[in-house]
Amino acid sequence: MSRPLAGKRALVTGSSAGLGEGIALRLAQDGAAVCLHGRNETRLAAARDRVAEAGGAVHAVAGTLSDDAGARAVFDGAVAALGGIDILVNNAGGESAGGGTTPWLDADADTWNATYNSNVGSIVRLVRLAAPGMREAGWGRLIQLSSESADFPMAIIPDYQASKLAIRSLTRSLAMALARTGITANSISPGLTHSTGPDRWLKQMAQANGWEEDWDSITRHVQDGMIANHAGRIGDPADIAHAVAFLADPRAGFVNGIDIPVNGGR
Structure with a gap:
């Protein structure tokens, strides 16, 4: 079995279940040493055990990414477990802070701020921590999870949809900011x-x-x-994990600053 990520170290945020766990599983199968992340320690430990069955080194770190101190603790825990981070998959986040059916005019500024902090702020914090080490090493992968909802906005959850579009924009500007460093920055928009x-x-x-x-x-x-x-x-989590694995692969070094829709052709 090909293990193109052998020797690489990956932190996958929001990986105690669902898409994040599926991504962590695939990266482990491809040979990476993986650190899972989540807030619920019981769920996180269960996910770590499931991913460990794929073989290789699997670790887990619990904590919040909602403030600088929490993000620093998660990052430091992952570095302590892995020895460094070559691949950062920013999957953590969630639905609208106001709930999954919030009408436009019911989403006040506090709701928008909370949603952006969860879906965008968490990425900013970890990228600022991980990118310097990648730049020093001359190699890295920064992969963000956006959403097809950014392309099909509805009259509800406007804060969520806008935050997912913001992820694509920050990813493109990040690719420019890190040009010629050996680091790529890309996003994936699941359907x-x-x-x-x-x-x-x-x-x-x-x-x-x-x-x-x-x-x-x-x-x-x-x-x-x-x-x-x-x-x-x-879609299944594996559908998204395949796309992440492609972007993480050393052979994808010429793919940079793009968003890949993985939505069955909607």
Whole structure:
């Protein structure tokens, strides 16, 4: 089995479940030493054990990224475990601070600030900590998770959608700021993909609309509606992990400053 990331060290934020755990698993399978991150120590330990089954060195560090001190503690813990960070996958964040159905005019400035702090501020803090070491080493990968929702804004959760578009912009400017250093900065925009938040939302949608609540039925209704895609299915964490693994690969060094939509062709 090819292990293109052998010798590389990766920190994957927000990886105690869902997309983050799937990404960590794939990077471990590709040979990287991986450090998982999350806020719930019990869930984080369980995810670490599952990823460890893929082989290789797997560590975990718990903590918040919502302030400078918390981000520094997470970063220092990952460096202590791995010896350094070559690959940073910024997956941590969440839905609108006001909830998953917040109308535009109900999202006040405090809600916007909280959402941006979670989805953008966490990235800024960790990039500022990780990039100097990568620049000194002459190699690095900075990979951010955006969302296709930035391309299909709705009248609800405007703070969330705007924050995801901001991630693409900061990634492009970051690629320019780190030009000719051996570091690449790219983002990935998942479409509707099975994970804790989206699955909860889909179940709620099924109940509200009187759909059958098995996944085959939910998928059929989704594909008949506004979130249809050419693949005809809901994404899996592995779909996103494959794209992350591509960007992390040393052979992807000429891919820089872009966003990759992984959405089944919506």
